[in-house]
Structure formats: structure tokens, C-alpha cells
Amino acid sequence: MLALFAVTATAQDASTTGYLTDQRGQVVKSAFNLCWRTGYWTPAMAIAECDPDLVKKPEPPKPAPPPPPPPPKRVEPPKPAPVAPPAPKPLNVTASVLWDTNGVKLSDTAKAAIDREVLAKLAGFATIRIVLVSGHTDRLGSQQANQALSEKRAKAVEAYLFSKGVSISNIQTAGFGKTVPVKFGCDDKLPHKKLVECLAPNRRVVIEVSGTAK
Secondary structure (H helix, E strand, C coil), X not given: CCCCCCCCCCHHHHHCXXXXXXXXXXXXXXCCCCXXXXXXXXXXXXXXXXXXXXXXXXXXXXXXXXXCCCCCCCCCCCCCCCCCCCCCCEEEEEEEEECCCCCCCCCHHHHHHHHHHCHHHHHHEEEEEEEEEEECCCCCCCHHHXXXXXXXXXXXXXXXXXXXXXXXXXEEEEECCCCCCCCXXXXXXXXXXXXXXXXXXXXXXXXXXXXXXX
């Protein structure tokens, strides 16, 4: 199944406060408009763009005294406003690749899905800003094991994208372990095989490509 991924901080500030940034230094956001935190993020690194509730609001500035009235000026006829060129049209692709339980190797089915839903659509991009690859697992097993597994899955997809010509400098990967499930309601009392089948949608890697259209 497929689905594509303050005080105002400067680009350089954001890159040192615990958030992923793209090549232009802008904070990277997911398809849900959430900022991507690095593994060393702490609340003290929060910026208003991503975590406004954690940022201390600045004191309002004192009002400046009113300026003196300007001297009379000769009124010139207005000049026509310059016509701005059309802004680049954003283009986004999201795809999701599923995995067997404990699997870290891309299956032929998964490769075909990436070829069809991601690589085939890159021809429509004039520029690629960033490719976000996020790995996920089901809830079975420890958090530590699932975190490592999710990172390996994301890296496997990164390697495949690179082998198909996607610049490694455009790709950023992250593992989320079992912390972001998309399938709920699977009863732990189910037979193990049935439970594994029920949780299959959570064993996934999401690929989000952002850029501009041709």
C-alpha cells in the first residue's frame, strides 16, 4: 500500500538545535507538516516553527516614540508593479513499502513498488529538494531491537534508491521503531501467526520526495 514523507530561527540556527534540515538549510517536515527531530533533540533546542509551546515567548518591545511628520513631498504618478515570474510548483510523492516480520532485505515486490511509485515519478521533478526515508516496525519485540530494525530498513531503501541514481546527498533516513503505528486493534490474544498478519501495515518504510515540478 502506498502513501508518500521563535523567535524565528535562521537556517543555521535550526541545523544546530536538533532538527533535520535540507540542503538549503530549511527545517525538514513530514507529509503531516511535522518537523523531523534529530536523535539528540532536547526541549531546550525547541524552536517556535516546530515546537511553539516549548519556546519562551519574548517580551513585547516598548512602543517607539512617533516619528516627526515628514516634509511635504511632490506626488509622483505610481509606477506599474513589475510582473513576477510564476513561483515553482511544489511536487510531492509519498510511497510506503511493507516488510516481513524481522525482515531487513528488500523483496522483489518491494523493489517493484519503489520503481513504480517513486522512481517512475521522479521524471516529473525539475528539482528534488529532499527524499525522506522513515523506517517503522510492529509492536512485537523490545523497543531497542525494533529501533535498530527500523533503521536498517530505512538504510536498505536508501541503498536501493542510490543504486537507481538518486543522489545520496538528497536522502535522509530515520528509524522510528514501533512508536508510530498505523494499524491498531490487533488483539495480543490472537494466535501468533494471525497477530503478525494483523500488524503487517506497521512494518513499513515510508518514502517522501519533495521538490518542484517541471
